[in-house]
Amino acid sequence: MAALEKVLAKIDANLEPALGRLFKLIEIKSISTDPAYAGDCAAAAQWLVDELKGLGFEASLRPTPGHPMIVAQGKAPRPDVPHVLFYGHYDVQPPDPLDLWETPPFEPRLAEVETGKQIVGRGVADDKGQLMTFVEACRAFKETGDLPCNITILIEGEEETGSPSLPAFLASHKDELKADLVLVCDTGMWDRTTPAITTMLRGLVLEEVVIHGADRDLHSGIFGGAAINPIRVLGRIISDLHDEHGHITLPGFYDGVSELPEEVAAQWRELHAHEGDFLKSVGLSVPAGEEGRSVLEMVWSRPTCDVNGVIGGYTGKGSKTVLPAQASAKFSFRLVGAQDPAKIAESFRAFVHKRLPADCRAEFLSHGASRALQLPFSSEALSRASRALLAEWGKAPVFAGCGGSIPIIGVFKNDLGMDSLMIGFGLEDDRVHSPNEKYELSSFHKGARSWARVLNALAL
Amino acid sequence: MAALEKVLAKIDANLEPALGRLFKLIEIKSISTDPAYAGDCAAAAQWLVDELKGLGFEASLRPTPGHPMIVAQGKAPRPDVPHVLFYGHYDVQPPDPLDLWETPPFEPRLAEVETGKQIVGRGVADDKGQLMTFVEACRAFKETGDLPCNITILIEGEEETGSPSLPAFLASHKDELKADLVLVCDTGMWDRTTPAITTMLRGLVLEEVVIHGADRDLHSGIFGGAAINPIRVLGRIISDLHDEHGHITLPGFYDGVSELPEEVAAQWRELHAHEGDFLKSVGLSVPAGEEGRSVLEMVWSRPTCDVNGVIGGYTGKGSKTVLPAQASAKFSFRLVGAQDPAKIAESFRAFVHKRLPADCRAEFLSHGASRALQLPFSSEALSRASRALLAEWGKAPVFAGCGGSIPIIGVFKNDLGMDSLMIGFGLEDDRVHSPNEKYELSSFHKGARSWARVLNALAL
Known part of the structure; x- marks a missing residue:
């Protein structure tokens, strides 16, 4: 033996x-x-x-x-x-x-x-x-x-x-x-x-941004229409980060992302049948990532941009007619291949700055970065x-x-x-x-x- | 006497x-x-x-x-x-x-x-x-x-x-x-x-919307890329509500909004000099409303759309790699002239529905409505x-x-x-x-x- x-x-x-x-x-x-x-x-x-x-x-x-x-x-x-x-x-x-x-x-x-x-x-x-x-x-x-x-x-x-x-x-x-x-x-x-x-x-870049507008919370009756609303600025940033095909629009974001070797791609295609169950298990049915990519690619081999949290203004029960002085969101980018975390953080910050109206400023907090x-x-x-x-x-x-x-x-x-x-x-x-x-x-x-x-x- | x-x-x-x-x-x-x-x-x-x-x-x-x-x-x-x-x-x-x-x-x-x-x-x-x-x-x-x-x-x-x-x-x-x-x-x-x-x-329409995605909070490492993120859906709704000229894009929103009588418009133009101070008093300088309108018009005679609050996902210190099951925002519309609060609430809800991906649903709460x-x-x-x-x-x-x-x-x-x-x-x-x-x-x-x-x- x-x-x-x-x-x-x-x-x-x-x-x-x-x-x-x-x-x-x-x-x-x-x-x-x-x-x-x-x-x-x-x-x-x-x-x-x-x-x-x-x-x-x-x-x-x-x-x-x-x-x-x-x-x-x-x-x-x-x-x-x-x-x-x-x-x-x-x-x-x-x-x-x-x-x-x-x-x-x-x-x-x-x-x-x-x-x-x-x-x-x-x-x-x-x-x-x-x-x-x-x-x-x-x-x-x-x-x-x-x-x-x-x-x-x-x-x-x-x-x-x-x-x-x-x-x-x-x-x-x-x-x-x-x-x-x-x-x-x-x-x-x-x-x-x-x-x-x-x-x-996958690697990870964690960036938090706080958008600051007026120097205090404002009454939306008195200032509504004339004063910039940081939530609106943040909404635009969140919205602009993806195009209509699910691609991430940060300049340079896909640098260092490569395609799978054909052998692995073929293996993953064969596993494709499982994809429905994966989303179904949490009450979903339609993959939300890049068009033309399989679910396995979306979660294993493709980079992402997500918002993990957002807060601004009044969030209790009922309503309050406030224009908040600030609004903030926590973003995470999942990285693959040779994507450079530092470059992506930098590109994100530039992306935010480009969308800031004259009266707003952005404060950034990094919560960590790691390569894939x-x-x-x-x-x-x-x-x-x-x-x-x-x-x-x-x-x-x-x-x-x-x-x-x-x-x-x-x-x-x-x-x-x-x-x-x-x-x-x-x-x-x-x-x-x-x-x-x-x-x-x-x-x-x-x-x-x-x-x-x-x-x-x-x-x- | x-x-x-x-x-x-x-x-x-x-x-x-x-x-x-x-x-x-x-x-x-x-x-x-x-x-x-x-x-x-x-x-x-x-x-x-x-x-x-x-x-x-x-x-x-x-x-x-x-x-x-x-x-x-x-x-x-x-x-x-x-x-x-x-x-x-x-x-x-x-x-x-x-x-x-x-x-x-x-x-x-x-x-x-x-x-x-x-x-x-x-x-x-x-x-x-x-x-x-x-x-x-x-x-x-x-x-x-x-x-x-x-x-x-x-x-x-x-x-x-x-x-x-x-x-x-x-x-x-x-x-x-x-x-x-x-x-x-x-x-x-x-x-x-x-x-x-x-x-x-001005009148007021107060609408809260909750966007629901997956049936639970998800780990963004496991599901990130494939699962829809309600914050992203909400961000798009917030962003789409205004065009690049500051106009509100809700269909029918401006129905019933009329221009000021020339006599009043002329009086307001004379008051124009005060406008800088109004925004300066709260740390702002640039009117954020519709292009071509004075600040007085923006706050007195023009309708608005604002987000008074937004919340979703993790909002504590540091980071958490979560894809939230839901995200919500409180919207307020200031109305003028003959704008119809019921029609505007209805138009808003249709606007939201039009932007819902297949896997999301929207829950609406009305917090009141009044005419101008x-x-x-x-x-x-x-x-x-x-x-x-x-x-x-x-x-x-x-x-x-x-x-x-x-x-x-x-x-x-x-x-x-x-x-x-x-x-x-x-x-x-x-x-x-x-x-x-x-x-x-x-x-x-x-x-x-x-x-x-x-x-x-x-x-x-």
């Missing part, structure tokens, strides 16, 4: 004890946002350190200003194998509202449903079950032989609160954590039977991982995009120069952050097998 | 005791909005009843669900003289913030400033000093002979809280209150030396009052508009079929509703003389 076959067989044989280990981890109430659970977070971290030590990793718990990190090093005996950094998190969201859980959130169980077996419990999909797929793959390698790659495991306990300690920790442990590639298991599959590799994350991230489609690691997943699932993985940003992936790229291979086994109906969170038993089992195949493929 | 000359001389001779009476009325803390002052409101009403009885009026205090009204009837001995209804209010705004008053608000005093003498105290300009100009004119007629017209005086105590009891009171006392013309002393002069008659009041009011420029009463004011001030009165609505004038017109002649002697710097409210001694003195001349002219 070839080495990989032995590893996969070991994973199969280990399924029951693996589940027991996962249950133990879920039972620890590692809710990072609530200081009352700081002891539980430390306990979860210590449990993982002990687990990894048990597998022969050099593992230790690292204090931070918040909850501790775990860093574990596992060496492969073969020379010249790649070095990967696996990232996950042991912290979970609070389980509220408790009364909507069918069983207690920290008492994990196996539920039998029509489509198969599900593991139910807070944090099972986000991210305890996912991270344990990788740990179980490592276990199977160790129990049948050696690790195929050099593996560093980094697990943090503050992902659900925005990873406040992580950037500084990475900066001060660059040498220890530097690897050829990051592996992340915190994303999803395309559907129940089709794996996915997330290869692109893209694992090159030509990457050798991507090809190998892709073939590994095809072997496990019998279907080529979808090269997915992710419409939102995952800040940590940006830190890995920008501060440590590492690309990330995002492979996860979550499903859309996993109820992440919600009551009765679940993770498919097949995700857990075949997820571990998938990592075994991916690690093996990367080392070949 | 002719009768009018005697009346005017009596007003001059009475100035000191008249001031003493006004001070007494100001000393009564008739703050209508605060239940703690209900007794003071009743005391002010009783004081006025006693005053008017002392002048030979049949005066009585009328209870209402709120503060009492005063109704007083004074008969002229001559047959076939006009019957006028004078309207005023004895209630005042709260004096807060108290620490900004130079002297206690309810201890009236005469202050000597560069431009002359001023009476200082809460309510002196709004409306106690103004209503007493009319009472003092009546006194002078009675003390030198007879009233020149049949006079009904109606004074309410709830104007500062929106006159909640007045419409029902008018409806149930139609016969008693019906007159040929209403006289109102609650408006202002053009400037310190130029009287004004307010001949037009116009005392015809050809009115005989207007000509007579105008000549009377010219005689007193040496300058023809400005035929002013009022950009806001005065609901009670609408009730007089719509429910009792009476036009109102609005003549007041307030000045822009009277600090109405603010600390250190004042009324020029000359407004009080020449105001009384003006009413004597107007009543005399109406009776000729």
Whole structure:
């Protein structure tokens, strides 16, 4: 039996004890946002350190200003194998509202449903079950032989609160954590039977603008008609940002946006059938983005401009005949490809200035900017991982995009120069952050097998 | 000495005791909005009843669900003289913030400033000093002979809280209150030396619209680009309501809007020099209304469309990448001439519907609608009052508009079929509703003389 076959067989044989280990981890109430659970977070971290030590990793718990990190090093005996950094998190969201859980959130169980077996419990999909797929793959390698790659495991306990300690920790442990590639298991599959590799994350520019008019709120009876209304100025800015075809009109906005490789475009066209369900799930039916683009392109590979909030004047019940002194809006631009956040912020501000009447001034607040991230489609690691997943699932993985940003992936790229291979086994109906969170038993089992195949493929 | 000359001389001779009476009325803390002052409101009403009885009026205090009204009837001995209804209010705004008053608000005093003498105290300009100009004119007629017209005086105590009891009171006392013309002393002069008659009041249509998109707030990373954003829909509606020349684009909006008579237009052109100051006083410099219109037209004789409030999405500090399920705005349309409020509300709703993407729906709330009011420029009463004011001030009165609505004038017109002649002697710097409210001694003195001349002219 070839080495990989032995590893996969070991994973199969280990399924029951693996589940027991996962249950133990879920039972620890590692809710990072609530200081009352700081002891539980430390306990979860210590449990993982002990687990990894048990597998022969050099593992230790690292204090931070918040909850501790775990860093574990596992060496492969073969020379010249790649070095990967696996990232996950042991912290979970609070389980509220408790009364909507069918069983207690920290008492994990196996539920039998029509489509198969599900593991139910807070944090099972986000991210305890996912991270344990990788740990179980490592276990199977160790129990049948050696690790195929050099593996560093980094697990943090503050992902659900925005990873406040992580950037500084990475900066001060660059040498220890530097690897050829990051592996992340915190994303999803395309559907129940089709794996996915997330290869692109949109960037984000967050700009708030306050339009100031008169130096005080005015009575619309006395001044209405003669005094400029900042809400009207803001309305025009919002309206002008898109043309009638859904294109964004900011000068230079599309610089750096490129088309998908034909192979990926073809794959996405095949996935097109799912699009209706996506919008239907939130009560919509008509894609609102650029004409001629598919929904997948709109949310994965095309840039956007949105208004996330607007306020001005009187917003209580009934009416008040006021002309407000100011009105403000929060804009967000999702970026793709090589779009330059600084240039887009600058273009936006110029766009606003161009639409300011003589008597108005604009005040800008930046709430952050980040570039899009893209694992090159030509990457050798991507090809190998892709073939590994095809072997496990019998279907080529979808090269997915992710419409939102995952800040940590940006830190890995920008501060440590590492690309990330995002492979996860979550499903859309996993109820992440919600009551009765679940993770498919097949995700857990075949997820571990998938990592075994991916690690093996990367080392070949 | 002719009768009018005697009346005017009596007003001059009475100035000191008249001031003493006004001070007494100001000393009564008739703050209508605060239940703690209900007794003071009743005391002010009783004081006025006693005053008017002392002048030979049949005066009585009328209870209402709120503060009492005063109704007083004074008969002229001559047959076939006009019957006028004078309207005023004895209630005042709260004096807060108290620490900004130079002297206690309810201890009236005469202050000597560069431009002359001023009476200082809460309510002196709004409306106690103004209503007493009319009472003092009546006194002078009675003390030198007879009233020149049949006079009904109606004074309410709830104007500062929106006159909640007045419409029902008018409806149930139609016969008693019906007159040929209403006289109102609650408006202002053009400037310190130029009287004004307010001949037009803009109407008002208040419409709120809520644009609904998805059935819940969405994450802009996941749905951004594909899901419709109600703020963007609202922005387009706001933007489209005006063209680049400041005209309102609602179909049929200008139906019923007519141009000023050339005589009035010429008068307004002469007043044009003041326009800069009007906007400058609130930090603005460029009129924002229809191109080619003067500021006076914009605020007095032209209709408007304004947004009084807008809200949608996240409006707290920082950013939140949300696509809101809804966004709403409050619109107000100021109407002039014969514009039909119902047609305008209907046109607005159609305008919104026309701009709704397939996935959006609009919910409308009406917050009221009223027609513009116009005392015809050809009115005989207007000509007579105008000549009377010219005689007193040496300058023809400005035929002013009022950009806001005065609901009670609408009730007089719509429910009792009476036009109102609005003549007041307030000045822009009277600090109405603010600390250190004042009324020029000359407004009080020449105001009384003006009413004597107007009543005399109406009776000729």
